[in-house]
Amino acid sequence: MRIGIVAPSCRIDEDVVQRVAALAEGRAELAWHPQCLLSDGHFAGPDAVRAEALIAYANDPAIDAIWFARGGYGACRIVAQVIDALRPIAREKTYLGYSDPGTLLGALYARGIGRVAHGPMPADVRRAGGEAAVSRALDWLVDGSTTALEPSLGEVPAAAFNIVILAHLIGTRHLPDLSGHVLMIEEVAEYLYRTDRDLAQIIQHPSIRGVAGIRMGRISQVPGNDPDFGAEPEAVVRHWCARAGIPFLGAADIGHDAGNKIVPFGPSSSGA
């Protein structure tokens, strides 16, 4: 299996390449696009270069899966160019990532392009215990391992997003129709008042109001609010679910951490 790695947001360092290559040795061929190591201010190269790298790999028949290297910020600057340039061969591939590249996952899923999944990325190897996250991603990409999957997945179609990324898809043409889906959400390092504000925007949208329910992944590294926000993260999620009449379904085993499980979008508990 040939896995193409591109960085639509921020760059990675050479050590990520080395450590992930070691984990993939003998399991899959990793094609690291040199764009992953570029630097242009905040981004892993200029918009056009990041877009062209992703387009080239997505349209390359010799690549079986696209693995987003890292999050950060930048996918929303290239999503329109990328989506409009994909050829039919791009529909045959798997796309894996989370956090900022969730913008691309949403846009791909909105058009039924490829098998889209929320899960660990190469840069996660730097986390404490991060090798397990990367190995889990390979287990799913290479072997279709079901043990890599978020455990609540079942018959109902699912999708997963970082909360602030989903909020920024609202009102754009890249938001997929999530009606009937179990929507899993997670967040990291955001003030709770911001997550509350994001959820206010998210749950007002008709497509979101039609979800089968919401599961809460980890909302981690929340900075202290001054004054105290007055509610815990779960109470915030439950508040907005209740206001929108959306069932709160409990926890999802996803988040910005090494435990992050894989959520294929759609009715797909069957692995890659």
Place this chain on the structure above:
Amino acid sequence: MRIGIVAPSCRIDEDVVQRVAALAEGRAELAWHPQCLLSDGHFAGPDAVRAEALIAYANDPAIDAIWFARGGYGACRIVAQVIDALRPIAREKTYLGYSDPGTLLGALYARGIGRVAHGPMPADVRRAGGEAAVSRALDWLVDGSTTALEPSLGEVPAAAFNIVILAHLIGTRHLPDLSGHVLMIEEVAEYLYRTDRDLAQIIQHPSIRGVAGIRMGRISQVPGNDPDFGAEPEAVVRHWCARAGIPFLGAADIGHDAGNKIVPFGPSSSGA
């Protein structure tokens, strides 16, 4: 003139009441709703109490204008309840504020309720030179002073928003149709990558794509980006204007500071 003051977001302290009352002495009667001083976690009282305070004043025939006391966060939690409870008398009033209460300004303007304006609030009295900002608001509210107005205002209708607040109106029923308007935007204390992300969402929306142009207010207190973002605030605004084919019209004299001028929404360079 009787000006009703409510706090849809965060609370104010007693010193704001005293200092603003002194500035208004002999000019206007200020009706401070006691809700302004309440505290409930992050907010100036629970959602229902904040909503009821605003509804009561907006529906009170003895109140001529509603002045939002302060920003922070919280208006989006009450906007639906407020809008749906306003009676015809609420349409006769002026509404003044900015920052987080911009959510309410947008929702009011979307329904043609009242004379809506972006400008200083009582809590601005605490800023360096803040008495000038509060006096400017009174000049406009009480005397309809045109010197209080943002100087570029003219024949073309205008509107003004904090960027992150406008981004969170996208895709909701509270976003007004801004086609044909000069849209003025300002921001404070946000990482530039976040402002970039907000603008990406904002300029994709059809209503925003139809604006007559965008003017950039102050984008101030931007925290340092690591790595350097690679562009200055004006380049970021120009980038998104160019991508959307929206004319960039230059600077607007608004911002989270004592110099913040007043921008009545709509075709209204005629003051209050």
